[in-house]
Amino acid sequence: MSGWVVIAGLGPGDEALVTPEVTAALSEATDIVGYIPYVRRIAPREGLRLHESDNRVELDRSRHALEMAAEGRRVVVVSSGDPGVFAMASAVFEAVEAGPSEWRALEIRVLPGITAMLAAAARAGAPLGHDFCAINLSDNLKPWSLIEKRLRLAAEADFAMGFYNPRSKSRPEGFGRALDVLREVCEPERVIIFARAVSTPKEALRVVHLCDATPDMADMRTVVLVGSSLTRIIEREGADPWVYTPRSVPA
């Protein structure tokens, strides 16, 4: 078998954030598989087949990619950000484990990318500059009680945090509940960053304190960063503030 599957991270949007490793894999591919807006980031060329699919069909898409690789095709499954962070890599391995044993002999490689949380942090300064966690706030694939438990324990541990999928039209309530959990554990001045569409023309950053944060500040294109208790804001004249979390925690 000479086919392969590469699961590649396209980063948050800007082509200057796509690694040369991913660019090389795309140039060798015969087939691109992925969610519609990510496949549309790939320039068409002769001999390259583009397979767009809708959201929430990750396992079907994974099986399709694996079947094509088993037939000798060179398939790139595209994710935004990093494929290992709330993206396609887990779905492909779920499909492998549940699939025919021949799929375990395939060449499958995951190529990392710049994940939204770290792109957003870089824009704001260094808010994740100490221990941090990443939580997907969607309860499509896990119970809300687990999200709430993780939020509470992460706040007690004084992690900085990055929230993916904070809010969507089909889940308008969850993010407000997440803010309520934070308010139970954290001080009102806790720093919150709403980072929307980072590295795209629609990029917008907003830095607020927890007491001023409202659910409508987030949508499905927003990553929310929450500072630790030590996170600081550096105010600047005529420019957005910088936010950073110090490297040291006093004893």
Next chain:
Amino acid sequence: MSGWVVIAGLGPGDEALVTPEVTAALSEATDIVGYIPYVRRIAPREGLRLHESDNRVELDRSRHALEMAAEGRRVVVVSSGDPGVFAMASAVFEAVEAGPSEWRALEIRVLPGITAMLAAAARAGAPLGHDFCAINLSDNLKPWSLIEKRLRLAAEADFAMGFYNPRSKSRPEGFGRALDVLREVCEPERVIIFARAVSTPKEALRVVHLCDATPDMADMRTVVLVGSSLTRIIEREGADPWVYTPRSVPA
């Protein structure tokens, strides 16, 4: 002032993991500042000054970069991985906050990179495919009691985890204590990945269960990944296993 400071992530080692954005900044720089092994990754060229400094002088290095930028130089502070993850970005903003107010008017940009934890995860499969946290196990800049508290709460939250700086010659004991904390909370079969020097010629990955993990499996070039309770190993004939954390948590 036409000078600037860019804090750039060089990724874990492989040049194919350096983003085009970082490459462009390096080509415009007049000065490169950083820890010796990272500065040595930059190709010398006419007109480019390379300023190597030792470990543990991050604030001096930051001030030096800011001073040069204030004089009109174009300075790139290089970090391995992502500069916002246990690297130079926080140090630069600490120096800004404590420094002269003119520094707040400087152009300072953070350019994200592929951080070691996500590069290691990509090599193993998708072990961080669900909620996860990142903890620096060095107690140089924080009390050990805080590390232990965070480990315990993260394990109770059932996060997957990435540990940076698990063990060094000057701190031989900490990582064994971290494993002891995990053993108190997690089942013996919990999946642990020791990922050394990922993306370099010396790369080595080792997948074990918590009950078989020993402190000597980590050194200062190792990132340690810990699965959640749901993380799975896909065994393969004649090849390293794949490790992934499913996207779903049953109610």
